[in-house]
Amino acid sequence: MGIVPNSASQILEETLDKVRLRANADGECFGGEIMDAMREAAAGLRADRLEVLLTRAVLVQTMESLGESYPAEVLQDYENRMPVSKALKYLSEAIEWTRHLKQSDDVSRANETGALAERPTAPLTMQG
Numbered sequence: 001m002g003i004v005p006n007s008a009s010q011i012l013e014e015t016l017d018k019v020r021l022r023a024n025a026d027g028e029c030f031g032g033e034i035m036d037a038m039r040e041a042a043a044g045l046r047a048d049r050l051e052v053l054l055t056r057a058v059l060v061q062t063m064e065s066l067g068e069s070y071p072a073e074v075l076q077d078y079e080n081r082m083p084v085s086k087a088l089k090y091l092s093e094a095i096e097w098t099r100h101l102k103q104s105d106d107v108s109r110a111n112e113t114g115a116l117a118e119r120p121t122a123p124l125t126m127q128g
Contacts, residue, residue: 005051007042008058009098014041016091019084028081031074034059034091062094 005011018037023029035056042052056075063071066089074082 003054004058004098004101005047005054006102007045007047007051008055009095009102010045011038011041011047011051011055012059012091012095012098014044016088016095017041019087019091023084024081026081027084029084029087030080031077031082031087033078034087035075058098059090059094062097063090066090066093 015034015038018041019029019034022033022037038056038059039052042048042055047055060071060075063074068074068090
């Protein structure tokens with residue numbers, strides 16, 4: 001996966017909440033409503049368009065990993081409903097993935113910082 005914005009997990013969490021609320025009485029939603037909810041969530045968080053596109057890429061990748069054949073098409077579909085449970089599963093998995101990635105990045109940064117702090121330095125000598 002390429003660049004993942006810091007706001008991705010927040011955007012996905014708010015998207016999940018909005019999709020849950022939008023489900024019809026039969027527990028279904030359109031795939032396109034997921035993207036509508038994501039744009040609204042991002043706007044509420046003052047995230048820019050690039051952050052939305054990068055977060056969408058995370059969701060598409062997650063959907064593919066869960067067996068969705070054409071995730072980009074699903075996210076543009078306003079004709080065929082899907083079970084909201086499926087939409088929530090995709091979003092939940094994407095949230096977990098971004099959290100895991102952030103934790104991995106934090107550990108990597110800590111290791112790099114620790115490694116830099118532990119490096120021995122040459123003693124300073126005065127030459128005259």
